[in-house]
Amino acid sequence: xxxxxxxxxxxxxxxxxxxxxxxxxxxxxxxxxxxxxxxxxxxxxxxxxxxxxxxxxxxxxxxxxxxxxxxxxxxxxxxxxxxxxxxxxxxxxxxxxxxxxxxxxxxxxxxxxx
Amino acid sequence: xxxxxxxxxxxxxxxxxxxxxxxxxxxxxxxxxxxxxxxxxxxxxxxxxxxxxxxxxxxxxxxxxxxxxxxxxxxxxxxxxxxxxxxxxxxxxxxxxxxxxxxxxxxxxxxxxx
Numbered sequence: 001x002x003x004x005x006x007x008x009x010x011x012x013x014x015x016x017x018x019x020x021x022x023x024x025x026x027x028x029x030x031x032x033x034x035x036x037x038x039x040x041x042x043x044x045x046x047x048x049x050x051x052x053x054x055x056x057x058x059x060x061x062x063x064x065x066x067x068x069x070x071x072x073x074x075x076x077x078x079x080x081x082x083x084x085x086x087x088x089x090x091x092x093x094x095x096x097x098x099x100x101x102x103x104x105x106x107x108x109x110x111x112x113x114x
Numbered sequence: 115x116x117x118x119x120x121x122x123x124x125x126x127x128x129x130x131x132x133x134x135x136x137x138x139x140x141x142x143x144x145x146x147x148x149x150x151x152x153x154x155x156x157x158x159x160x161x162x163x164x165x166x167x168x169x170x171x172x173x174x175x176x177x178x179x180x181x182x183x184x185x186x187x188x189x190x191x192x193x194x195x196x197x198x199x200x201x202x203x204x205x206x207x208x209x210x211x212x213x214x215x216x217x218x219x220x221x222x223x224x225x226x227x228x
Contacts, residue, residue: 040222042219106156
């Protein structure tokens with residue numbers, strides 16, 4: 001059974017600092033998705049990582065995927081208050097009866113303060 | 115505008131009173147699914163559908179039913195709601211399985227069962 005674990009689950013950052021959110025998963029998958037959720041809102045797609053070594057950047061966020069290590073990182077550079085949100089990684093199941101199902105991490109609640 | 119629409123957005127109901135949460139997408143997507151979101155648990159899949167008249171259980175199907183009579187609609191039915199079904203529910207759709215395409219999420223339905 002695929003398990004996806006994020007850490008940390010809570011992250012309080014000062015503006016201007018850098019930090020990384022980690023997403024580990026337990027079975028083989030060569031793709032991974034990152035989503036952002038603002039309080040009371042839906043999930044917004046941030047990054048689609050489709051192969052080993054994939055790196056994508058959007059503004060102050062950069063995501064990478066290492067399929068051999070079964071690890072994805074979401075790096076935050078020079079955090080600003082607008083980045084405060086909950087971030088989820090999600091991994092599609094690659095086989096068996098759950099083929100194609102998305103399994104989510106628990107989410108990382110990020111708070112950026114002055 | 116391409117979107118996934120859920121209704122209602124907020125619902126308070128009493129134990130045992132049947133309810134339906136509707137989900138509609140206008141993107142001609144084949145794949146649709148329902149998730150529930152609970153603090154610290156991320157999103158967990160309830161049911162999914164790969165096409166019209168094809169549905170299957172996700173991780174937490176107990177107490178829920180679905181139907182897929184038309185491609186665009188995928189309602190979630192709670193025949194006899196209980197307080198442990200109080201949660202935030204999301205409908206999602208995609209072109210194919212999540213192995214190949216990212217998911218688009220509805221706005222969410224916050225359900226409270228008293």
